[in-house]
Amino acid sequence: MKPAARSEGASRREFLKMLGGGLLVVLVSRDALASPALGARLTEGPAPGRPQMPENVSAWLHIDQNGDVTVFTGKVEFGQGIRTSLAQEVAEELRVPMSSIRLVMGDTLLTPFDMGTFGSRSTPQMGTQLRKVAATARERLVALAAERWHVDAGRLTTADGRVTDPQTHKSARYGDLTAGRTITADVKDDVALTPAAHWTIAGTSAPRVGARDLVTGRHQYTSDMRVPDMLYAKILRPESIGATLAPLDSSAAESMPGVAVTRDGDFVGVTAPSPVVAAKALGALRATWTPAPGPSPSSRDIYDYLRRTPAPEAGPGHEGGPTEPFERGNAAGALASARHRLTQSYTVAYIAHVPLEPRAALAQYAHGRDGDRLTVWTGTQRPFAVRDQVAQAVGMPNDRVRVIVPDTGSGYGGKHTGEAAVEAARLAKRLGKPVKLVWTREEEFRWAYFRPAGVIDVDAGVDADGAITAWTFDNYNSGPAAIRPPYPIANQRVTFHPSVSPLRQGSYRALAATANHFARESHVSELAHMVDMDPVAFRLKNIDDPRLHDVVQKAADTFGWPGTNHQPGHGIGVACGFEKGGYVATCAEVSVDRGSGDVRIVRAVTAFDCGAIVNPDGLRNQISGALVQGVGGALFEAIDFDHGVIRNAHLADYRVPRFSDAPAIDVVLVDRPDEPSMGAGEAPIMALAPAVAAAIFEATGVRLRSLPMAPSGIKLAAASGAGSS
Amino acid sequence: MRIDIDVNGHRHSVDVDPSQTLLEVLRDELGLTGTKYGCGEGRCGACTVLVGAHAVASCTIPAQSAAGPPITTIEGLERDGRLHPVQQAFLDEQAFQCAYCTPGMVMASVALLRANAQPSREDIAHALETNVCRCGTYPRIAAAVRRAAAAGGGETPR
Structure with a gap:
């Protein structure tokens, strides 16, 4: 259309x-x-x-x-x-x-x-x-x-x-x-x-x-759209996060034919009749930036910073779970008297969504007899919120602004906001012409938002029979989604501590459920090891929800757990969980190259139950895709930053899963026609990382407690089984 | 400067800037928006087109150097309203989610099958390693390529 x-x-x-x-x-x-x-x-x-x-x-x-x-x-x-x-x-x-x-x-x-x-x-x-x-x-x-x-x-x-x-x-x-x-x-x-x-x-x-x-290729994404007399925009970005614009010399840019430079405070946009001229005009701007004052943690010291810099309340990225502490029984007492006790810390890095279609918007402003109207096409997961955001930015009533979302080139929680929509709208209203803005990949890396980084401390006790008796769980900044264990542990204290984040953070597929499952299920696997129990049997013993029990059993059966005769350098692991109505269990097999330390996820079996299945093939596609996407966060994705600058803002430096990273995947669908149909876009990603962590331990004796686990392989020489977080 | 480029069997005389890439000319000058921008550095494959028989990242090719050899984009694959066997195989396998990578994946697969009519799993992974599917549909894409190979997908596009 x-x-x-x-x-x-x-x-x-x-x-x-x-x-x-x-x-x-x-x-x-x-x-x-x-x-x-x-x-x-x-x-x-x-x-x-x-x-x-x-x-x-x-x-x-x-x-x-x-x-x-x-x-x-x-x-x-x-x-x-x-x-x-x-x-x-x-x-x-x-x-x-x-x-x-x-x-x-x-x-x-x-x-x-x-x-x-x-x-x-x-x-x-x-x-x-x-x-x-x-x-x-x-x-x-x-x-x-x-x-x-x-x-x-x-x-x-x-x-x-x-x-x-x-x-x-x-x-x-x-x-x-x-x-x-x-x-x-x-x-x-x-x-x-x-x-x-x-x-x-x-x-x-x-x-x-x-x-x-x-x-x-006929489908028109926002970034493919064109209307007559459309101008192409580029936005001037700061040198570092939070930097403020000091002097700006835009004379060279403004002398280019058809170019307009729009400045409104620190917002500077250039428009031109073609993308090529817009890019040149942007390059011709002479700007000086004053870096943001205050402390500037880097990816090297971020975890200490998050621990010691509490935020007064939860913010973006902290949705989807209880922000109040949860207590049951007497966790401290039960820990003190536990037969076996295990205390560990886990970390997760900031990661980027990298939607293949970067942020894009086309804004069209019209002033007619009945007043002015602004129509904005953009790929956002929250069109109504973005409409309000745009209306506020341009000073128009909400009902004069219309936001339309063409079917979009992915988001994974990364497009809740309307940055490009607001930017294009400001320019379109100022110039009275349609304006299209497509972010570059680099802008997407630098100026979108990230999955929160976090630190998670877990302290747990288990009795001689393998029943978990005590559990404390403190999550700093990663988020409260799926923070409570699915196991009916009698003594628990579970607390989410929001932190001040030096980087802009927000939603990411499954929110903090991935981080919380990584910490929790890694810990559970280690507890099983402490009491010398098979990790599948250990989980089945501690689970009381029959649907969770079922997915663990089905994943294990399909995987052939535990099997025999593992190849040298191979290991297997399991993890499970429940979130947003979905029950998931994943068994994974990894291989670790003894020479290079390279880790490969050889195969993954995921059993998933989200009630009555509406479209089995679509569901398989979601589950399989979540597993492949999860490979990145599990093994190698991390934002590298220093002094307010993202240092790996290119696909050459930020590694995403590619063809050869995809394991052989088996999806087991558990259909429950008697149960309501629930969503499946998120929960299937949660169990992969902890299953892989357990598999790496089995293969190498190394416990990895930081996501990503192996951005440049595993250093086996330094490994002694004592942990390497 | 003005160049003549041959795209999907049509000659176009286009005024290009030395800084312009083939991707920009295809999308912005010729309106062939099936070819996507994904990274601008040849690392995601969303902009893959055929130059002659080879799959190339059109975001890394200066437009001026694209004059001459026949260029095929995703828009040039259909014949009389019939999908190319590779497109049909992607459809049959439902080998996409958001599908923003699909045109590039299809073009890279077409080039692979023209060079290697019966690729192994490793051949497929190798040929498509520079094409990113952020939704993670690689296993389906591999299945689509195998299906297209079985259906004689190595057919010469032009």
Whole structure:
């Protein structure tokens, strides 16, 4: 779709008019995630002959007179496959083919308010809401047919976009049932949903919607978009984090044809009719920077710094878990009297998301008779938050700003914010012309945000039978997600301590669950070793949740745990956990080259249970992808910084997993048609690193307690089994 | 300076700046946005195109030096609305998530299969080592290349 075609002057009311007659079903959410205040602001008043949209609407769906279904959701597609899986759920409840469904996603004008696409919420929350909307629509269509044929609705059936009366063989297409009228319906919370055991469209491996455009290069990401008279922007960046701009000489840049330099405090943007001229103009700016005052820790001393620099409260990146300490029993007493006791510290480095599509935005400003409007296309996981951010930055009311999120080149939690959107919008408003900004890879490394670095202290006691009796866990800065153990330990004290971070930090796939699982499960493996128990048996003994028990058993069985005759230099490890409704267990085998110390993850088996599976192939893809991405954080990814400068801001210096790093992967799906469907974008990444750490120990006798574990291999000469954190 | 480049069988006369890369000319001058920017340093492969028979990172090639040999981009693979066997194999294996790497992966795979019609697993990993899939779909991409090889994916694009 040409970007300009549908943005200019389109209002919600006009859009509804454009939808024409048909059936409109609206879900009014009592969900805390849908803000009533924002929901109300979305409503632009009643269209003629139409009811006003209720406040805090969280989803809506329209069936037109041809039977074409349009679903509106504020969620966004970043590669996780929800454009497909949500359509499957609607198709299932509505009894229509997938091909008749179109999803309008992440458009602040057209879609209901949504907090954002993160936290593995799309499937459990949006999926459930859309199922209710679709089921309501089907009930309403059946009622319409019953009225028309003067029969009892109970005897009518629905399939393939039609209502049929099996007794009279009368049949009507959904679109015909509404012909000429506009019918609306609200969703009742108790609408009957199709049980997963009876699914025929949901629950199948439907291929990704729009996939052909992905393999032909036709899909337009934000960074691919163009509109007439568009200017290309570049932003002047400081020399170091927090540096302030002293004098700026922009005369050389401003003398270039078509170039404009916009300065607003420390914000300096150049625009030009072509990217090449914009880049030259940026290069022609003569800026002097004053470094930020105060201490400037580096990656060498960051862990000490985080320990001794508490922040008053949790900040970005610290979402997804309890920030208050958790206590049960008497941890100190139980530790003191434990048969065996193990005290260790673990660290995790800052890492970058490196979404392959860097931040990008296209901002179009228009001043018309009805006032000014700003439309911004950008790849963000939180379109409504970014709309507000943009509106504030340019001094316009929220309802004059529209943010549209084209299906985006990945995010992994790294695109919650709207930096490029704000920058492009400021320039577009100032210049009155469309402005496109695509960040370079280097900008993405330097000026996006990172997964928090952290230090985790664990102290645990175990009795002679291998039951964990005492547990204290202190996480400094990494975050509180999945901070509590999934084991029912009688005496616990679990505390999250936020720190002041010298680098900007924020969400990353699974948040701190990866760090907390690394520390916890590494510790558990070491406890098992202390009491001379098999690490799978040790976990099964300490687990009381049957679903967690199941994934551990299934992963071990598929892996062939423990097996015999390991090759020299090979080792195996296991780890498990529970987060955001997903149960995961991973068994990993590594090989360590005795000469070079190089570590390779040879194979990984992950068993995963996230309830009723909506799309098995999509789920496999997510799990397998999470494992491959997890290889980087486990073995070699780390941000290297000093004096406010990122020292490895290039792919040549920041190593991401490549083809040869991917292990042979076996995914075991545990389908639970009797359980609600939960998200799967995050939890599958959590168990890899601790499983690999345990496998490295088995192969070498070295306990590695820092992520990444082997950025330049393992120094085996220095290893004695005493630890090398 | 003005150069003539041959892209997907069409000759284009383009005014280029000495600082411009082939990637910039393809995307910004010719509107062929299927080829992606990922890193600008030839380390991610998102910008992979064929120059002659070779897969190259178009972000590292000065546009001026691209005059002459036939260049093929992702837009030049389809024939009469039919996908190239490699594209079809990526589709069949669902070998993508966000798919931003896909055009580059497809082009690198096409070049591989033209040079080696039956690549081993190691051959595939080696040929695609400079192409990054941050979503981690490498195992599926490898399966897609094997599928395309089995389907005779070494077909000459032009």
